[in-house]
Structure formats: structure tokens, C-alpha cells
Amino acid sequence: MSTRYFGAAVPRLEDPRLLTGRGTYVDDIVLPGMLHAVFLRSSVAHGRIRSLDPSAALSMPGIRAVYAMADFVSFGSGPMPTMAPHPLLKSPITCSPLAVDEVRYVGEAIAMVLADSRAEAEDALAAIELDIEHLPVVANARQGIADGAPRAHSGRDSNVIATLRGSHGNVDAVFAAAAHRFSETFEIHRGGCHAMECRGVVAAPEPRSGELSLWTSSQSPYMVRRHLATYLGRDEADIRVTAPDVGGGFGPKANVYPEEFAVALAALACGHPVKWIEDRQEHFLATTQQRDQFWSLEVACDAAGRMLGVRGRCIHDNGAYAPYGLILPATALASFPGPYALAAFDLSIDVVLTNLVPTTPVRGAGRPNAAFVLERLADTIARRLNLPREEVRRRSFVRAEQMPYVTGGKMRDGSPVAYDSGDYAKALSLVVDKIDAAGFEERRAEAATRGRLLGLGFASCVEDTGLGPFEGASVRVTPAGKVVVATGAASQGQGHATTLAQIAADALGVDLSQVTVKAADSRIFPLGISTIASRVAVTAGSSVEIAARKVRDKAIKVAAHILEAGEHDLEIENGQVRVVGVPDMNVPLSTIARVLSGSAGVPIPAGVEPDLAATGYFEANQLAFAYGSQACEVEIDPETGDTRITRYVVAHDCGRLINPLIVDGQIRGGVVHGIGNALFEHMRHDEAGQPLTATYADYLLPGAAEMPDIEIHHIETPSPRNPIGAKGAGEGGTIPAVACVISAIQDALGPAAPFITMHPVSPEQIVEWIDQTRK
Amino acid sequence: MSARKINLTVNGEAVEAEVEARLNLADFLRQAIGLTGTHVGCEHGVCGACTVIVDGRPARACLMLAVQADGAKVETVESLGTPESLSELQQAFRDRHALQCGFCTPGMLMTIEALLRVEGSPTREEIRDVLSGNLCRCTGYQAIVDAALDAAEARRGTR
Structure with missing residues (x-):
């Protein structure tokens, strides 16, 4: 295979459309007779619905219907299915599409209004008479686990829905024999999704065929189809689900949401297409969030500061429901021991129901949590033993010669974790070198003359990528000689239409402009899982490679017949199959495709199936482990606490890069998401579970003016576990970023400052620490 | 609802329309005249996804009413290049x-x-x-x- 596109920084094929306002996002879809839905949502975190009277709303202009769950009974009823069942969850903890009886977080949907326009529907919301009895609220997980706490769900015996445990080795013996043991507690704050496109759904019943079509801004359109089919008692074949252009996902759009079901139910009930577009306030209330965890940990190390063992416990805020099962705490647990070669660890996570919006993975899932506590523990060792932070890491890391390295940990499915490849110390050395750590004290001294505190931080991570079981693809050459790649993997901006095309173009020897990728439409490709867990390059990318290879072999077989040549004498190049060394003896792929498309009475070569097409399903049974290190410098104004990140360097190994331009974009965006979690994004709730930061004036996203330029260095260790050598790249930027920024702030504040165990860190907090230090 | 007639120029073309007083410019562009390139991200003037150029200056189309654009010259992303000929x-x-x-x-x-x-x-x-x-x-x-x-x-x- 002549590699021409794989590895090349080619501009994206999807860009011209998106740059000229010609994208099709859900809100751009307009159907004849379409009605607009808005949701009446709970204004209390925990309550019982006493009554709901829509009569005044129904008499308002443009109002077509007001629905509560009872109105859908002939189409579906009961709680929603869970996306990921877990043996520890005896029964699913999910909500109904619209609440029945009890509401358990502010923003839970109770009823919906359908009107000719969204404005009219919103007008009518205020006219619905809703009577809710307030119930006691569990506003955070530590409260929820305490003795005598109120119940987040009336009628449940306990707010603790599961306790996950991960252990390896004899942790007591390791701790008993260790030279040093240090304890810390950590508080990790939740953050939101904040894709620039909020969620949205259009559902349209097709009266002639009886089918239901759904367009949804989802990372998991096929999961929506499967669970909706089950809920409606229909066959999947009667439901078409499409994810059109989606304006960012970042995890929360991977859930199957109550609104998706409610809009589908409403469309069936009223017989019209129905559109719902989430507004930003609803996004703050009802789109899942993540990351509230409280860790109590103990680390053991030898006299040289080598990390030997970790033990402790986590209290995980699950929110009000578990739509995604236990995947988020399970991912946090599966992320231990990170890059560290530990003789033993023993960890448990109590998963606690609260009356807050449900938590599910946000970029990195539980991995940034695990990276934060492990990196802070490494910094603890360095601080207590007065060692360089990078030295503690070098002594503690899994070494390159230990690959593949069995960590002792277990994946979410219980299988043993085995890191496949890489050199963790090399990544760390690279960032230490590139950020010029050797010259840092000089820069710190210079900053001090300006009255500024300069700090240098490091952090590393390992990331499981390419989660199974599969993401398939088909590759077809049309009689016009164009190549169409179809896959179930939805895109939310990751550039699959380019990267998957690059793989197919190379295998088939065609120009990239001849390849089109069609994705996430159940009529175009039958199966799909989800664009989550940095998995699509590995899974769908490998499937495209497999399918395109099959198409190539088929084309050569038919060309051999047409050219009367041996298959081994043929090559594929420039859209033709030709005889090696005799380029005039060739047959275009378009001709082969036409032959295999068939004409009445004209035979096609014996033993060849019609259609110049093939489907591939790479069996993604083994994870590919990406890893990386980050280093940054912060400059703090001690008077105001203003913290500027002045430099940021990333070393990252995601195996073979399909498109460096796209990988760099993923990493930069990921790092900035992590910086947001470290410094800005604070989703506050009061003791009644009321969100206090539900606008972008109160909840700060990282902006252009505050973000640094980010320098990226790639290490390319091909994964041996898939045919293209790729590892995922979508989350590696985010995972260690919080730990890196906090490490730098700690360094800036100096050895006398309190050890930082939480985030986000506000300027006020920094000033407080500086004041404490000066006392 | 009270409707009002407005006349404006959108991407060089004269547009005359009858709009409700409360319709914002972003919804007008997207829904009334089908220019869906302008996106609505937060509806409270922070995210900037709806930014268009009004009389030469950038403006939040979500914070401006369509009636305020009466007589104005509005430019949207559709006024830049085309997929075949990007600006x-x-x-x-x-x-x-x-x-x-x-x-x-x-x-x-x-x-x-x-x-x-x-x-x-x-x-x-x-x-x-x-x-x-x-x-x-x-x-x-x-x-x-x-x-x-x-x-x-x-x-x-x-x-």
C-alpha cells in the first residue's frame, strides 16, 4: 500500500460546508406541519407532584397540546431503560420521559407544551398550574452518605446505590513495609458539557409507512434507536435515527435522554413532526454533568520516593438517576494506577444518589479524577521528601521495557488491564526539556522582580482508548468511481469525514476528493455504538481499513479477469487497477464498479459477489493505551490572585497519527477543557439543590483571552492491537490538565502554602492561601 | 402579537418582512428568511455564535430585535465565500x-x-x-x- 494520506495533515473535507453556513444541525431541520415543544421543568430539587392543570395554557394562542406522562400511555410508559446495566445495580435507576409523581432534581421534565411556535409554547408554560409538595433534599454526596440523611428517592433504603472496589496485591503488607505513608483528602468539582450547540431533537411520524424518524444531536444515535424501540414496543427497523451535524458532544450527548423519548412520544401522540431545541438555561439544568468526587487516600513510598501503593475511598456524587449505569465511577476506578507501577492498591467508590442533575461522563470521564489524585499524591511525596516532582514520577512509572504491562487493575468489564506500549518517562522528559525546566528558577526570579509568582507544573496520564466491542464501516465504489464510506460512528466535530476518508483513499488508491463519508444514519449503516471513550479512530478507523482492503482485493480480482492478467501482477493507483510496469494496461475502478453493478443478461466474473463494496467490523477486544505528559507555567498576581497560564507543553502518544492537524486540534481543545475545570468552571448549587450558576455570566468557560498557546510534541508508538496502529486522541489533552495547572499553582505559592487538594481554584482562593502563607 | 413591517438589507439583498415586535434578529434570519448559518448558542449574549455584522459592526443577533434592524445593512456568514470559493x-x-x-x-x-x-x-x-x-x-x-x-x-x- 502506498501511504499517501495516512499521517498527512490534510485539511478537512467537512470544512467548506461548515465554513459557509451550510451545515445541517438539528435546529436547521424544518418539516411541514412541525410543532415546537418546550418542557415544564421542576423548580425544586425534590418534590411530589400533587396536581397539574393545563387548562389555562391550552386556551392560549397557538397551543396544540399539553402532555404529561399519562397522555402517552398507549405508546409507552414506565422508567427509561439504562444504557449500561451493571451487576451491582439490581434494577435501573432511571427517570420517566416525563416525571410521574416524584421529581428528583431541578430541571427534571414534568410536562411539555406543543405549539405552532416556540415563543407561543414558552408563553403557555407560565400558565400551567403545577402544585408540588417539597421533599427533603440531598444536595451533595457527603450529606447523602451521612447517617440519618434524607433520601434522594423517597422509598429507597439508602442513597448509596453501589460500592465499587478495585484492588491488587497485598496492600496492607506493602503499606506496613513502606518507608513513608502520606494521607490526603481531595475534593473534585463537577463541570458541565457546554457544547456550543445545546441538545435538540426532531421526531416525525411517517403516516404512510408507520415509521418514526428521529434527528437528534447525539453521540449515540443507535443507542437512542435501540432503547426507544424497546420502550415503544417497536422493531428497530421501524425507527430511523440520524445524528446530523452535531455542534460538539464532550460526553453528555452520549446519553439517551428523557427529552428524546418525550419528543418521540409527543410526535406519535399528536401525529405531527415535533421539534425541541434545548436552550442554554435548560442545558445548565438538565444536561448531565460530572466529576463531584471526594477522595480520602493514603500513599506508600520507599525511601527514594518511589510510589508503592495507594489505598482509600471515594464518595461519588451520582446525581438523581443513573442513566448510564455505573460507567462513570467504574471508569474512575479503572483508571488506577495510571502510569505508576504499584505493588498494591485497594480503592473503593461509594456511589451516592443526590438531588442534582445526573452525572455521566464528560470529556475524560472519571479519568481526570484519577489523574488528579494520583498526580497530587506524586507531588505530595515530592513535597514531603523534598524531591524534584519529576524524579518521583520517573522512579515510580511503568518502564518501557515492562510493556505489555499488567497493572493488576481491572477494566469496567472485569478483564485485566494490560498497557500495550509506550515510554512514559520519555514523555515526561520531553515536556521537562521543552518547557526548559532547567532555566525555570531564573525565570521565577525575574518574575519576582515584577512582583509576580511564577510556578511550574507537571502531570502525566495513561488513557484506555478504543473501547469495544466495535464500530463498523462499509466501503463502496460507485459506478462513477466515487468511494462512499458509511459508518455508524457519529461525529461531533472530530473530523471523521476526513480521517476515515484518508484511510479508504490510501487502500483504494484514489484521490481524497473522491471519498465521501456518511455517518450516523440508521438507514445508511445498520449498527453503531457511540462516539465516546476516544474510540472511533481505533474502532471505525480499523473497520474502514478492513472494508477498504476487501474492496481492493475484489477490484483486483475482477480486474485480473478483465485484463487477463495475474492478480499478483496488478496494483491499484490513481483510481485504476493496472499491470505493474505496464500502466497502459489498466481498468478504472468505475468500470469494475459498473461491471459489478450488473446489467440484465450480462454475466459477472464467476465467484465474485455483485457490488464493489464490503463491510468491516474490527473486533475491538483489546484496548489501546494512549499516554502523555504535560507541563505548564503559571504567573500569579499575589494581590488579586489573577492566574495566567503563560506556557503549556504537551507530549502525547496516540500511536500512529492519521491526521496530525486533527489530532493537535483534539489535544488543544482537550487541554483547554481541563484548564476550564482547573480555574473557571464552577457549577454551584445551594443547600436546597438549586443551581446558582446557570448563565455564562456566572459559570465561566475558558475564553480566548485567557488561554495560552499550547505546544505539542508527538511520540508515535503504534498500538499493536489494531491494524492501523492508532490510539484514541479525544481525551488525552483533558485528563492530566487539571493536575498540571494545580501543580504549577502550588509551585508558584511556594512550600509554605497549604497543599492544594481541590479545584476549580478561584482568584479569591489563591489570595486566601497567600494570606495564610504570609501569616 | 403586534406585527411590524421592516425593510433591511441582508447580504446585499433588500428584504421586506412583517415581524412580531419580540422576534430577535437571529430567529428572523434563521426562520423567516432561512439563513441558518447564524447559530444560536446561549441566547443571552455571551457565546457569540450568533454574531453578524450590522452596519459594519459585529452584533449579537440574539440580543437584537428584528425590528431594530429596520433600515440596517446586515451581513451573515452566508455573505462570505462559497464552498467552491472560500474567502x-x-x-x-x-x-x-x-x-x-x-x-x-x-x-x-x-x-x-x-x-x-x-x-x-x-x-x-x-x-x-x-x-x-x-x-x-x-x-x-x-x-x-x-x-x-x-x-x-x-x-x-x-x-
């Missing part, structure tokens, strides 16, 4: 991978377009400052800044 700025965005999901992109383009008309040689810091009114969750901004600098340079070269 210098759009081309720079493509070359620099300054867009991922594409949702904030029209607002980014119109903000930078307005900047480059009045400041031909902006610095990195100036561009970052101007972009402080446009949120992007995908790119981390760096590629957008690079693209704006490239576009400024390209424009200087052709003028």
Missing part, C-alpha cells in the same frame, strides 16, 4: 483547522471579518482580546488566532 478568512480557518464542530464558527468568522476590516495588522493579543466575546469548546482558540493572523496577512498581500 481568505474561511480558507485560513480550513488550513489551520480552526473549526471542529462548526457551531461557533459563523460567529467567529463574522467577529474576525469585522475586525480585519478596521485593523489590517492585528497582533495575537488583539485577536484574542476581540475573540473574548466568542466561546468555542472544541478548538482551544489557538488555531482560530492563527487563522485570523493568516487571513490578515493574505488580505494585506492582495490589497
Whole structure:
């Protein structure tokens, strides 16, 4: 295979459309007779619905219907299915599409209004008479686990829905024999999704065929189809689900949401297409969030500061429901021991129901949590033993010669974790070198003359990528000689239409402009899982490679017949199959495709199936482990606490890069998401579970003016576990970023400052620490 | 609801329409005249996805009523290049991978377009400052800044 596109920084094929306002996002879809839905949502975190009277709303202009769950009974009823069942969850903890009886977080949907326009529907919301009895609220997980706490769900015996445990080795013996043991507690704050496109759904019943079509801004359109089919008692074949252009996902759009079901139910009930577009306030209330965890940990190390063992416990805020099962705490647990070669660890996570919006993975899932506590523990060792932070890491890391390295940990499915490849110390050395750590004290001294505190931080991570079981693809050459790649993997901006095309173009020897990728439409490709867990390059990318290879072999077989040549004498190049060394003896792929498309009475070569097409399903049974290190410098104004990140360097190994331009974009965006979690994004709730930061004036996203330029260095260790050598790249930027920024702030504040165990860190907090230090 | 007649120019074409007083400019552009390139991201004037150019200056289409655009000259992302012939700025965005999901992109383009008309040689810091009114969750901004600098340079070269 002549590699021409794989590895090349080619501009994206999807860009011209998106740059000229010609994208099709859900809100751009307009159907004849379409009605607009808005949701009446709970204004209390925990309550019982006493009554709901829509009569005044129904008499308002443009109002077509007001629905509560009872109105859908002939189409579906009961709680929603869970996306990921877990043996520890005896029964699913999910909500109904619209609440029945009890509401358990502010923003839970109770009823919906359908009107000719969204404005009219919103007008009518205020006219619905809703009577809710307030119930006691569990506003955070530590409260929820305490003795005598109120119940987040009336009628449940306990707010603790599961306790996950991960252990390896004899942790007591390791701790008993260790030279040093240090304890810390950590508080990790939740953050939101904040894709620039909020969620949205259009559902349209097709009266002639009886089918239901759904367009949804989802990372998991096929999961929506499967669970909706089950809920409606229909066959999947009667439901078409499409994810059109989606304006960012970042995890929360991977859930199957109550609104998706409610809009589908409403469309069936009223017989019209129905559109719902989430507004930003609803996004703050009802789109899942993540990351509230409280860790109590103990680390053991030898006299040289080598990390030997970790033990402790986590209290995980699950929110009000578990739509995604236990995947988020399970991912946090599966992320231990990170890059560290530990003789033993023993960890448990109590998963606690609260009356807050449900938590599910946000970029990195539980991995940034695990990276934060492990990196802070490494910094603890360095601080207590007065060692360089990078030295503690070098002594503690899994070494390159230990690959593949069995960590002792277990994946979410219980299988043993085995890191496949890489050199963790090399990544760390690279960032230490590139950020010029050797010259840092000089820069710190210079900053001090300006009255500024300069700090240098490091952090590393390992990331499981390419989660199974599969993401398939088909590759077809049309009689016009164009190549169409179809896959179930939805895109939310990751550039699959380019990267998957690059793989197919190379295998088939065609120009990239001849390849089109069609994705996430159940009529175009039958199966799909989800664009989550940095998995699509590995899974769908490998499937495209497999399918395109099959198409190539088929084309050569038919060309051999047409050219009367041996298959081994043929090559594929420039859209033709030709005889090696005799380029005039060739047959275009378009001709082969036409032959295999068939004409009445004209035979096609014996033993060849019609259609110049093939489907591939790479069996993604083994994870590919990406890893990386980050280093940054912060400059703090001690008077105001203003913290500027002045430099940021990333070393990252995601195996073979399909498109460096796209990988760099993923990493930069990921790092900035992590910086947001470290410094800005604070989703506050009061003791009644009321969100206090539900606008972008109160909840700060990282902006252009505050973000640094980010320098990226790639290490390319091909994964041996898939045919293209790729590892995922979508989350590696985010995972260690919080730990890196906090490490730098700690360094800036100096050895006398309190050890930082939480985030986000506000300027006020920094000033407080500086004041404490000066006392 | 009270309807009012407005006359304005959108991307060089005269538009006459009857609109409700409460209809905002973003919804007018998207729903009344089908220009769906302008996106609505927060509806409270922070994210900047809905940025259009009104009488030469960038404006939040979600914070402006359609009736306020009566008599105005409005430019949207559709007024820049076409897929076959991208503008210098759009081309720079493509070359620099300054867009991922594409949702904030029209607002980014119109903000930078307005900047480059009045400041031909902006610095990195100036561009970052101007972009402080446009949120992007995908790119981390760096590629957008690079693209704006490239576009400024390209424009200087052709003028």
C-alpha cells in the first residue's frame, strides 16, 4: 500500500460546508406541519407532584397540546431503560420521559407544551398550574452518605446505590513495609458539557409507512434507536435515527435522554413532526454533568520516593438517576494506577444518589479524577521528601521495557488491564526539556522582580482508548468511481469525514476528493455504538481499513479477469487497477464498479459477489493505551490572585497519527477543557439543590483571552492491537490538565502554602492561601 | 402579537418582512428568511455564535430585535465565500483547522471579518482580546488566532 494520506495533515473535507453556513444541525431541520415543544421543568430539587392543570395554557394562542406522562400511555410508559446495566445495580435507576409523581432534581421534565411556535409554547408554560409538595433534599454526596440523611428517592433504603472496589496485591503488607505513608483528602468539582450547540431533537411520524424518524444531536444515535424501540414496543427497523451535524458532544450527548423519548412520544401522540431545541438555561439544568468526587487516600513510598501503593475511598456524587449505569465511577476506578507501577492498591467508590442533575461522563470521564489524585499524591511525596516532582514520577512509572504491562487493575468489564506500549518517562522528559525546566528558577526570579509568582507544573496520564466491542464501516465504489464510506460512528466535530476518508483513499488508491463519508444514519449503516471513550479512530478507523482492503482485493480480482492478467501482477493507483510496469494496461475502478453493478443478461466474473463494496467490523477486544505528559507555567498576581497560564507543553502518544492537524486540534481543545475545570468552571448549587450558576455570566468557560498557546510534541508508538496502529486522541489533552495547572499553582505559592487538594481554584482562593502563607 | 413591517438589507439583498415586535434578529434570519448559518448558542449574549455584522459592526443577533434592524445593512456568514470559493478568512480557518464542530464558527468568522476590516495588522493579543466575546469548546482558540493572523496577512498581500 502506498501511504499517501495516512499521517498527512490534510485539511478537512467537512470544512467548506461548515465554513459557509451550510451545515445541517438539528435546529436547521424544518418539516411541514412541525410543532415546537418546550418542557415544564421542576423548580425544586425534590418534590411530589400533587396536581397539574393545563387548562389555562391550552386556551392560549397557538397551543396544540399539553402532555404529561399519562397522555402517552398507549405508546409507552414506565422508567427509561439504562444504557449500561451493571451487576451491582439490581434494577435501573432511571427517570420517566416525563416525571410521574416524584421529581428528583431541578430541571427534571414534568410536562411539555406543543405549539405552532416556540415563543407561543414558552408563553403557555407560565400558565400551567403545577402544585408540588417539597421533599427533603440531598444536595451533595457527603450529606447523602451521612447517617440519618434524607433520601434522594423517597422509598429507597439508602442513597448509596453501589460500592465499587478495585484492588491488587497485598496492600496492607506493602503499606506496613513502606518507608513513608502520606494521607490526603481531595475534593473534585463537577463541570458541565457546554457544547456550543445545546441538545435538540426532531421526531416525525411517517403516516404512510408507520415509521418514526428521529434527528437528534447525539453521540449515540443507535443507542437512542435501540432503547426507544424497546420502550415503544417497536422493531428497530421501524425507527430511523440520524445524528446530523452535531455542534460538539464532550460526553453528555452520549446519553439517551428523557427529552428524546418525550419528543418521540409527543410526535406519535399528536401525529405531527415535533421539534425541541434545548436552550442554554435548560442545558445548565438538565444536561448531565460530572466529576463531584471526594477522595480520602493514603500513599506508600520507599525511601527514594518511589510510589508503592495507594489505598482509600471515594464518595461519588451520582446525581438523581443513573442513566448510564455505573460507567462513570467504574471508569474512575479503572483508571488506577495510571502510569505508576504499584505493588498494591485497594480503592473503593461509594456511589451516592443526590438531588442534582445526573452525572455521566464528560470529556475524560472519571479519568481526570484519577489523574488528579494520583498526580497530587506524586507531588505530595515530592513535597514531603523534598524531591524534584519529576524524579518521583520517573522512579515510580511503568518502564518501557515492562510493556505489555499488567497493572493488576481491572477494566469496567472485569478483564485485566494490560498497557500495550509506550515510554512514559520519555514523555515526561520531553515536556521537562521543552518547557526548559532547567532555566525555570531564573525565570521565577525575574518574575519576582515584577512582583509576580511564577510556578511550574507537571502531570502525566495513561488513557484506555478504543473501547469495544466495535464500530463498523462499509466501503463502496460507485459506478462513477466515487468511494462512499458509511459508518455508524457519529461525529461531533472530530473530523471523521476526513480521517476515515484518508484511510479508504490510501487502500483504494484514489484521490481524497473522491471519498465521501456518511455517518450516523440508521438507514445508511445498520449498527453503531457511540462516539465516546476516544474510540472511533481505533474502532471505525480499523473497520474502514478492513472494508477498504476487501474492496481492493475484489477490484483486483475482477480486474485480473478483465485484463487477463495475474492478480499478483496488478496494483491499484490513481483510481485504476493496472499491470505493474505496464500502466497502459489498466481498468478504472468505475468500470469494475459498473461491471459489478450488473446489467440484465450480462454475466459477472464467476465467484465474485455483485457490488464493489464490503463491510468491516474490527473486533475491538483489546484496548489501546494512549499516554502523555504535560507541563505548564503559571504567573500569579499575589494581590488579586489573577492566574495566567503563560506556557503549556504537551507530549502525547496516540500511536500512529492519521491526521496530525486533527489530532493537535483534539489535544488543544482537550487541554483547554481541563484548564476550564482547573480555574473557571464552577457549577454551584445551594443547600436546597438549586443551581446558582446557570448563565455564562456566572459559570465561566475558558475564553480566548485567557488561554495560552499550547505546544505539542508527538511520540508515535503504534498500538499493536489494531491494524492501523492508532490510539484514541479525544481525551488525552483533558485528563492530566487539571493536575498540571494545580501543580504549577502550588509551585508558584511556594512550600509554605497549604497543599492544594481541590479545584476549580478561584482568584479569591489563591489570595486566601497567600494570606495564610504570609501569616 | 403586534406585527411590524421592516425593510433591511441582508447580504446585499433588500428584504421586506412583517415581524412580531419580540422576534430577535437571529430567529428572523434563521426562520423567516432561512439563513441558518447564524447559530444560536446561549441566547443571552455571551457565546457569540450568533454574531453578524450590522452596519459594519459585529452584533449579537440574539440580543437584537428584528425590528431594530429596520433600515440596517446586515451581513451573515452566508455573505462570505462559497464552498467552491472560500474567502481568505474561511480558507485560513480550513488550513489551520480552526473549526471542529462548526457551531461557533459563523460567529467567529463574522467577529474576525469585522475586525480585519478596521485593523489590517492585528497582533495575537488583539485577536484574542476581540475573540473574548466568542466561546468555542472544541478548538482551544489557538488555531482560530492563527487563522485570523493568516487571513490578515493574505488580505494585506492582495490589497
